[in-house]
Amino acid sequence: MNELKGKINVNLLKKGASNGVIISIVILIIVMSLYLSAVHNFNIYMLNNLFNNAIVLAIAATGLTLVILTGGFDLSIGGVIVLTNCIMAVYANSHSIFIAIILALLVGLFVGAINGYVVSYLGVQSIVATLATMIMCQGIALVILPAPGGVIIGSFLSIMNLIGDMIPTTLLIMLGLMVIWLWFKRTRLGINIYAIGADARAAEQSGISVKKTKFMAFLIAGVLYSLAGIIHTAHITSGDPTSGNYFIMLTFAAVAIGGTAFTGGKGGVIGSIIGAFILIALQKMLFAVGVSSFYTGIFQGAILILAVLIGAISTKLSEGGEKV
Amino acid sequence: MSVEDNTIGNPVVNFIKNNSVELIIYLVVVLLIIGSKAIHPSFGSWSMVKSILVLSSFLAVVAFGQGMVILIGELDLSIASSLILSAVLITNLMGQTNSSNPLLMIVIIVGVLTLVGLFNGIGVAYLKIPSFIMTLASQTIVFGVVLGVTKGVSLGISPDAIRYFMTNSFMGIPLVILFLVLFVVFGTWFQKKSSFARKVYMVGGNRAASYIAGLPINRIIVGVYIISAWAGGLAGLLLVGYVNGSALTMGESYLLPSIAAVVIGGTLITGGKGGYVGTTGAAILLTTISIIIQSLGVSQGWQTFIYGIVILLVLVILQSDFGKVTSKRKGNN
Numbered sequence: 001m002n003e004l005k006g007k008i009n010v011n012l013l014k015k016g017a018s019n020g021v022i023i024s025i026v027i028l029i030i031v032m033s034l035y036l037s038a039v040h041n042f043n044i045y046m047l048n049n050l051f052n053n054a055i056v057l058a059i060a061a062t063g064l065t066l067v068i069l070t071g072g073f074d075l076s077i078g079g080v081i082v083l084t085n086c087i088m089a090v091y092a093n094s095h096s097i098f099i100a101i102i103l104a105l106l107v108g109l110f111v112g113a114i115n116g117y118v119v120s121y122l123g124v125q126s127i128v129a130t131l132a133t134m135i136m137c138q139g140i141a142l143v144i145l146p147a148p149g150g151v152i153i154g155s156f157l158s159i160m161n162l163i164g165d166m167i168p169t170t171l172l173i174m175l176g177l178m179v180i181w182l183w184f185k186r187t188r189l190g191i192n193i194y195a196i197g198a199d200a201r202a203a204e205q206s207g208i209s210v211k212k213t214k215f216m217a218f219l220i221a222g223v224l225y226s227l228a229g230i231i232h233t234a235h236i237t238s239g240d241p242t243s244g245n246y247f248i249m250l251t252f253a254a255v256a257i258g259g260t261a262f263t264g265g266k267g268g269v270i271g272s273i274i275g276a277f278i279l280i281a282l283q284k285m286l287f288a289v290g291v292s293s294f295y296t297g298i299f300q301g302a303i304l305i306l307a308v309l310i311g312a313i314s315t316k317l318s319e320g321g322e323k324v
Numbered sequence: 325m326s327v328e329d330n331t332i333g334n335p336v337v338n339f340i341k342n343n344s345v346e347l348i349i350y351l352v353v354v355l356l357i358i359g360s361k362a363i364h365p366s367f368g369s370w371s372m373v374k375s376i377l378v379l380s381s382f383l384a385v386v387a388f389g390q391g392m393v394i395l396i397g398e399l400d401l402s403i404a405s406s407l408i409l410s411a412v413l414i415t416n417l418m419g420q421t422n423s424s425n426p427l428l429m430i431v432i433i434v435g436v437l438t439l440v441g442l443f444n445g446i447g448v449a450y451l452k453i454p455s456f457i458m459t460l461a462s463q464t465i466v467f468g469v470v471l472g473v474t475k476g477v478s479l480g481i482s483p484d485a486i487r488y489f490m491t492n493s494f495m496g497i498p499l500v501i502l503f504l505v506l507f508v509v510f511g512t513w514f515q516k517k518s519s520f521a522r523k524v525y526m527v528g529g530n531r532a533a534s535y536i537a538g539l540p541i542n543r544i545i546v547g548v549y550i551i552s553a554w555a556g557g558l559a560g561l562l563l564v565g566y567v568n569g570s571a572l573t574m575g576e577s578y579l580l581p582s583i584a585a586v587v588i589g590g591t592l593i594t595g596g597k598g599g600y601v602g603t604t605g606a607a608i609l610l611t612t613i614s615i616i617i618q619s620l621g622v623s624q625g626w627q628t629f630i631y632g633i634v635i636l637l638v639l640v641i642l643q644s645d646f647g648k649v650t651s652k653r654k655g656n657n
Contacts, residue, residue, distance in 0.1 A: 073456075075580070124639045127399075128587045131580050132636035139629025146625065241625075245576065249464060256457045263454070294476060297468030301461035308453050 020259010020271040023310050027257070027303065028278050035285035048168040050277075050284060052160050055170040056081075056232040057276035060247060061254040062177060063224030065272045066217045068255055069197045071264025072119060072126035074218065077225050077251050078244030079137025080111050084229030086141040089150030089239025097156045104226045111137060112222020116215035134244065141241040150239040157234050170231075174273060181269040193217055197264030253300060254279055257307040278303065345590035345642070349605035356612050364619050374498060376612050381504045382559045382566075383581055384607040387589075388511050389555025390582040391603045392521075392548050396528045397595025398448055398455035400549065403582060404575035405466035406440055406556030411563055411570035412470055415480030426483070433557065440466055441553035445546030471572065478570045490565030500562065504604075511600040524548060528595030581610055588638055610635070 036042055060077050067074040084104035091100035115133055119126045159169045184190045192213045195203040204210050233239070258275035260267025282303060286296055340347060357376070361368035386403055393400040410433060417429045440462065447458040482490075489499050515521045523544050527534045535541055559578065564570055589606035591598025613634050617627045 118636065118640060122640050122643055124636075124643045125587060125593050127593065128584055128639055129636065131584060132632050132639065135632030135635065136629050137632075139625050139627070139632055142625030142628060143623060144625075146623065249460060252456070252460055253464075256454075256460075261454075262456055292472060294472040295468055297464035297471065299468075301463070301465035301468065304457060304461040304464075305447065305453060308457050309451060312452060 020267055020311055021274065023307060024258050024271050024274040024278060027307060028274055028281065031278055031281045031285055031303075035281055035288060038285060038288035044162060044165070044168075048160075048162050048170070050280060051168040051170040051174065052235050053283075054277045054280040055173055056228050056235060057247075057250055057254055057280065058174055058273040059177065059224055059231065060228040060251045061258070061272040061276045062181065062269045063221035063228070064251050064255050065258070065260050065267065065269050066193060066224075067126070067221045068260055068262060069193050069264055069267060070214050070217045071197045071200065072214065072217070074115065074130045074221055075127065075248055076111055076115055076130040076133045076137060076222070077228075078246075078248040079134035079141070080108050080222060080225035081229040081232060081247050082241055082244040083107060083111075083137040083141040083144075084226040085233050085236075085243075086145040086150075086239045086241050088230060088233035089152060090144050092152055092154075092156070092233075093150065097152075097154060101230055104230050105223060108222040108224070108226025108229070109219065110222070111225075112219040113215075115222065116218030119218060120211040120214035134248075138241070138244055141244075145239045145241050148238065148240040148242065152233055152237045157237065159231065159234050173231075178270060178273060185268065189213065189216055194265055198266070250276075250279055250300075253304050256304060259307075259311050275307075278307075343601075346599070346602040346605055349589065349602060349609055353605065353609050353612055356609075356616065360616050360619075363616065367616075367619070372615075374501065376608065376615055377501045377504060378498055378566075379615070380604075380608045380611040381500050381507075382563055383578055383585060383611060384504060384604045385507065385555055385559040385562065386578045386582045387585040387603045387607050388507070388600055389552035391586045391589075391591055391598065391600060392515075392524060392555075393455070393552045394583070394586050394591055394593060395515075395521075395595055395598060396524050396545060396548050397531065398545065398548075399459060399583070400444065400552045401456065401459040401579060402440065402444055402463040402466060403459075403552055403556040404579035405463045405470070406437055406553045407560040407563070407575035407578060408570075408572060409440065409466055409470055410437060410557035410560030411574060412474060412478050412572070414486070414561055414564050415478060415482065415570040416474075418483045426485075434554070437553040437557040438550050441550030442546060444553070445549035448549065449542035449545035467572075474572065476572065478572055480569065482564045482568045486561060486565035487568055488565075490562060500566075508600060508604050511604075515600055520544070520547060525596055529597070581607075584635055585610055588635075588642065609638075 039046065060081060064074055064077060084107055087104045087107060088100050091103055111133055115126075115130050118124050118129045118133075159173070161169060163169055163172070185194070192203065192208045193216075195206075195208055196210045196213050200210050203213075254275035255267075255272045256262070256275070257278055258267065258271025258273070260271060279300060282299060283296055286299055287293065291299075357373060358368050360372070366372070386407065389403055389406075390400055413429075413433045413436065417432065418426060444455075444459055444462050447453045447462070448455045451458075481487075489503075492499055494502060515525075523534070523539055526537070527539060527541050527544055531541065556575070560570075560575070563574055567574070585606040586598070586603050587593055587606075588609065589598065589602035589604070591603060614627075614631055617630050617634075620627070620630075622630075
């Protein structure tokens with residue numbers, strides 16, 4: 001009975017995920033063509049800039065997608081990105097870039113572990129537990145770097161450059177992320193993450209440890225947020241302890257646009273990465289058209305609603321009106 | 325469904341059992357205020373209690389709206405934008421020229437807030453957009469409109485009447501504290517007695533059963549979002565009077581704490597269970613904690629860190645075996 005149900009669920013998953021990806025690709029094409037028609041001299045450097053902006057959001061959204069697939073929430077993104085950004089800005093100068101990166105990754109691992117432990121083993125609601133860890137991270141960030149500042153220099157910044165004046169390095173990172181994801185979702189852990197998000201009780205009965213799977217999702221997510229923070233630092237070349245809320249909003253939007261269901265078990269990282277790219281391309285497009293940056297939020301909100309709405313409608317159509 | 329089936333027995337024991345989360349929270353607040361004397365000699369006084377209650381009023385009012393939305397099993401991330409929207413409208417429409425027709429302005433402001441609530445409600449109820457996404461979107465849209473219209477700078481001062489209300493006392497008690505007490509009494513009455521709120525509890529507790537019972541679920545959800553937008557707007561009004569002006573950053577700090585206050589106050593985040601007395605207690609608790617932390621003489625960063633860790637500890641304790649014995653929540657993520 002459960003096996004049968006599981007099989008049906010898997011089929012629905014595949015349909016839903018492909019829908020999300022297809023819809024987000026269509027939106028991306030529309031936004032990009034508007035952008036390209038608005039700028040007259042689009043060149044490889046503008047493309048590089050686009051990828052450099054999008055990569056931070058894409059990595060953070062990858063982490064968040066894992067947590068949301070399990071049916072949880074994670075607000076600590078904002079905190080971890082800001083904290084690792086400040087760690088990089090301070091310790092890369094005072095010690096070395098290598099130590100700063102290791103420290104930043106450890107912080108991400110640690111915060112992810114706290115989130116995972118408190119949510120899955122102590123049973124605290126994920127939205128409030130990660131709210132608390134986000135506040136803690138922002139506090140530590142302010143302790144390390146009380147005001148925006150710090151300058152990063154050196155070879156570390158070359159990840160923002162083009163390789164051989166041709167290929168953006170961050171494009172390769174993004175592609176690498178996608179390849180790792182395609183491998184990961186077929187691993188035991190990847191399958192378990194989908195399973196507990198779709199139906200935690202059924203997963204538990206079929207021998208999957210729900211607690212351990214959830215814990216691992218938060219843990220990996222934490223590391224990915226810190227990676228996003230590290231690359232964010234290479235992009236802005238300084239530290240800013242105050243930009244946390246901006247990242248929370250955009251990352252959740254990227255995941256939603258990418259077609260991942262907030263109820264868990266449905267969606268995937270590819271959609272979220274494209275979602276991140278859409279949001280950044282939209283910003284650039286609006287800027288190129290000459291819309292005041294004050295109004296960017298209106299368009300971001302509208303595209304968020306639109307993407308989710310189209311996703312819901314097409315899911316409904318493809319399933320003959322069946323409720324999922 | 326209900327655990328409160330111990331109708332036979334000592335009524336006092338039953339009262340304590342059924343309201344244990346609320347009682348614990350208020351007890352902790354009292355102990356914290358008394359204990360804070362050890363940190364600073366001026367603490368633990370009536371004037372400290374007054375300032376805590378005045379500062380709590382903003383969060384408590386926001387949390388009423390958030391609480392109604394959470395009771396039905398949804399979230400409202402746009403409530404901070406409603407707060408800013410209302411504050412900016414009040415200072416720009418009413419504060420700058422006190423000569424303009426105040427009644428008309430109030431109608432306009434309430435109307436605009438109702439539109440925000442309608443927008444959220446229609447998206448969540450009729451278009452079936454998950455509330456987290458819908459209200460995240462409406463938050464950025466509403467804030468974008470406010471940002472665009474004001475060009476990032478909000479002008480104007482508070483209308484005299486609101487300013488007067490927020491700065492004056494009656495028999496030594498600030499008017500806003502009297503207002504808070506009335507608001508809590510009204511909010512609790514509304515949740516316990518009004519037929520609308522009873523339906524909210526039913527839908528939040530079991531949406532499928534409510535549907536079968538023939539409740540107009542969609543209209544109830546829309547109603548809840550309108551209440552939430554109004555609550556955000558009311559908090560904006562209080563803040564305008566308190567700081568004598570409006571700023572585009574004033575709502576941010578109430579959004580996530582409003583969710584924390586509702587959850588710490590004993591409301592189930594999946595809906596159907598909880599009440600405003602607990603929410604208010606949690607709002608006062610969070611405010612008390614942050615005031616005490618501010619007096620510790622440590623930097624802003626450490627204050628923020630301690631605030632976060634205290635919230636986490638409170639959540640863990642409420643969720644622990646101790647919390648499970650005394651409260652009715654379930655470990656449900």
